[in-house]
Amino acid sequence: MKRKIPVTADDKLVSKRFPRSSRYHPEWVKASVSGAANSLWLTEWLTTELDLQPGMRVLDLGCGRASSSIFLHHEYGVQVWATDLWCSASENIQRIRDADVEDGVFPIHADARSLPFAAEFFDAIVCIDSFFYYGTDDLYLNYLAQFVKPGGPVGIAGAGLMREIEGPLPEHLREWWTNDVWCLHSASWWRRHWERTGIMAIEVADTMPDGWQRWLDWHRVIAPDNEVEIRALEADRGNYLGYVRLVGRRQGQAQLSDLIVSLPAQYTRKPLLRSKDHQQTDKADPNGSSNRRPAGRRAVRTPRTGGGR
Numbered sequence: 001m002k003r004k005i006p007v008t009a010d011d012k013l014v015s016k017r018f019p020r021s022s023r024y025h026p027e028w029v030k031a032s033v034s035g036a037a038n039s040l041w042l043t044e045w046l047t048t049e050l051d052l053q054p055g056m057r058v059l060d061l062g063c064g065r066a067s068s069s070i071f072l073h074h075e076y077g078v079q080v081w082a083t084d085l086w087c088s089a090s091e092n093i094q095r096i097r098d099a100d101v102e103d104g105v106f107p108i109h110a111d112a113r114s115l116p117f118a119a120e121f122f123d124a125i126v127c128i129d130s131f132f133y134y135g136t137d138d139l140y141l142n143y144l145a146q147f148v149k150p151g152g153p154v155g156i157a158g159a160g161l162m163r164e165i166e167g168p169l170p171e172h173l174r175e176w177w178t179n180d181v182w183c184l185h186s187a188s189w190w191r192r193h194w195e196r197t198g199i200m201a202i203e204v205a206d207t208m209p210d211g212w213q214r215w216l217d218w219h220r221v222i223a224p225d226n227e228v229e230i231r232a233l234e235a236d237r238g239n240y241l242g243y244v245r246l247v248g249r250r251q252g253q254a255q256l257s258d259l260i261v262s263l264p265a266q267y268t269r270k271p272l273l274r275s276k277d278h279q280q281t282d283k284a285d286p287n288g289s290s291n292r293r294p295a296g297r298r299a300v301r302t303p304r305t306g307g308g309r
Contacts, residue, residue, distance in 0.1 A: 012217045018044045020075050030222055032095065034064025034087055036229070037129040037159060038218045042243065043068040044075075046126060046157040049204045049247045052076040056123040059083060059147060061112055062130025066092040066105065072126070073104040081122075083108040083115070113143070120149045129158035132183040136193070142257050145199050150252035154200065159215065160244030161186040162207055170240065176232035187244040199256070200248030211242035 010026040021029075021040035029040060052058070054077030060069040061083055069082035069092075082092055082105055092107035099105075110116055112134045125148050127135070134140055135156070148154055164186050169177055185193075191205035208214065216233040219226060233241060 012221050020044050032065045032067035033222050035129050039068040039128045040071050042128050042157040043071050045208060046155045046245055050153050050155055052078050059122045059125045061127045066095055068128045069105045070099045070101055073101045080105045081108055083110050085111050117147050119146045122148050123152050125154045127156045131156040136183050141194060141197050141199055145250050146256055148250050150250050153247055153249050155247040157245045160184050161240050162242050164189055172235035173232055176228050190246045194248055199254045201251050202248045204247040206245055208243040212238035
């Protein structure tokens with residue numbers, strides 16, 4: 001009788017679908033956790049649709065503990081700016097040094113809405129399992145696109161919906177559906193969200209086959225006590241939950257709107273209240289024209305400076 005070999009938690013991090021990721025030590029992978037997804041799996045899946053070449057400058061936005069950034073440099077020879085708000089750049093530089101990639105991965109502490117980079121500095125931008133936290137803003141793509149060269153790709157991959165939830169929330173998701181996941185959307189939603197701006201030419205908008213199962217496998221390894229999420233995934237079985245991917249290229253002819261970062265300080269002192277003489281004049285001539293606009297004309301507003309609409 002053939003003896004059944006038990007499957008360990010570490011074995012679940014080995015997958016034929018992700019041969020590059022499977023080479024990394026499971027203890028290193030688990031120590032680099034910063035979210036509810038295996039960032040190496042998602043990065044490997046995303047990069048199959050990106051033509052990354054050695055020496056390219058890549059922004060890894062929302063990189064967490066920089067495991068995806070280290071993976072990108074190690075596997076493709078690109079230079080990576082590992083940018084995150086929640087995770088410490090000081091911690092990330094230690095992980096980067098231990099991985100011996102200090103010459104190609106540069107940790108940055110920054111908000112995704114206030115990035116410290118020059119326009120068109122990057123050849124590509126990737127975002128692993130964090131774009132939904134800020135990218136649903138209708139104006140965000142216009143902001144982000146300025147940092148990638150015309151023709152350069154912007155790719156995102158992460159948790160999402162297989163289809164939008166229309167009507168009442170399904171009963172099996174109610175316990176899990178807290179405000180931190182309200183921002184999840186389907187690949188088709190993201191496609192429409194980007195296409196309508198005219199900024200990106202969409203090349204890929206799809207879902208990972210059996211993505212819900214990979215999500216579940218990962219959770220059983222790194223968060224086996226998270227029973228609420230595990231139950232939701234087991235009950236849903238990919239009906240709504242899974243992983244989505246989107247890749248677009250910045251269109252060179254697309255005109256990006258100027259960004260308003262501040263208004264000019266041009267204070268001019270003016271009297272707060274009308275003078276007594278002015279008030280007496282108004283009472284003496286209630287039908288006077290000094291304070292009235294001609295009928296049928298709109299007040300002229302002084303135009304703002306500094307760009308914007």
